[in-house]
Amino acid sequence: MLLGELSSTLIPEMVTIPAGVLLQKDDRKRERWTAQVQSFDTSKYLVTQALYASVLDERPSQFTGDDLPVDSVSWFDAVRFCNGLSERYGLKPYYLEHGDGLVDRCAISDGYRLLTDAEWEYACRAGSQGPRYGALEDIGWFAENSAGTPQAVGCKEPNEFGLYDMLGNVWEWCWDLYDPAVYGEYRVFKGGGWADDERGCLVTNRRRSHPTFRVEDLGFRVARSIK
Template identity: 60%
Template sequence: MEVAAFRMSAFPVTQAWYAQVTGERPSAARGDRLPVEGVSWWDAVRFCNALSRAEGLTPAYRLCGESEPVGWDTSGDGYRLPTEAEWEHACRAGSSGPRYGRLDEIAWYRGTSQERIRPVGGKQPNAWGCYDMLGNVWEWCWDVYDAEVYGTYRVLRGGGWADEHWSCRASVRRRSHPTFRIDDVGFRVARAHRPE
């Protein structure tokens, strides 16, 4: 799969980072190093714009309201959600198998999580230094899942802390309505990489 150069955060957005940027703590579980969860796709894109503004970057998204389509300025330098292709590319990190390592060593899932969300970075990263790409929380992506069948439903990738091993593979997809807030869904941010 070909993707343009991009950068992705090494961890899912944490509760501390989310609170620092938005002033909100929406998660059911509490802990600064826990991934933020219980955030909708809309919450995630608003976070990306707020983070961009806080760092003096041009926001990636044009937001009118939750009933209107979101515009994405692909020429911008701001933070955004990764596309589904970018997410999978970053997850695989050059590997070709379903996972970038032994699942128990890289992911918090039903077999390792003791049925609760875990702090980010507690398992081994992939070859590119990304942690928790599989397990802990499903991650929102930019893409619509299948517009003809599911309308505005958005793609989730990665598997979560309560999922079985088969959901924690680089190719597994899930969908959710962009307004839903679920206790095993979070996100990470990306930016276009523009050499200086």
């Protein structure tokens, strides 16, 4: 898809990710575990500013451009977007938002949602076993090649699943709580961004912040469950 077409269609182009098993680790907590990942669909590209504005009529990003990834969005913003996109296409919203700030998942929903931590890493790896799915200069925008700004989505090489910008450009919110016992409501985000050095753009990197947190190198992509 050409970038001009990406802006004009205003609908995520989805890729089906096959089921599989993922070995994960968290160096901070010194933990390792195995995750079973069911097949799901995820967007080929990060959510762009044009798509975000078409759903929520908002342009929160610090950098301006229809084909740039949306940035400066909170986890709650990403949830609102997923539900708004679902409603646009007549799908049952995935998230149940409560007035007290709690968000539940709807088990029977066919709508758009965020990726889980395990889904994101599994989709990013695309069968690879190293710290990245390719040479970072070829696959991602980071501090050494970004010129200090996010870049239009889809301009670097995709991974083996056909997904773009999984490493670099902007970090991506995931569904998961990071460590409720220590960090309470903090949610996971992954992938590295345009301001990070090479060490920040690793498949296994996992950062966290409060779901209201917004910063200029943090966005997201969407997923849908396969029933």
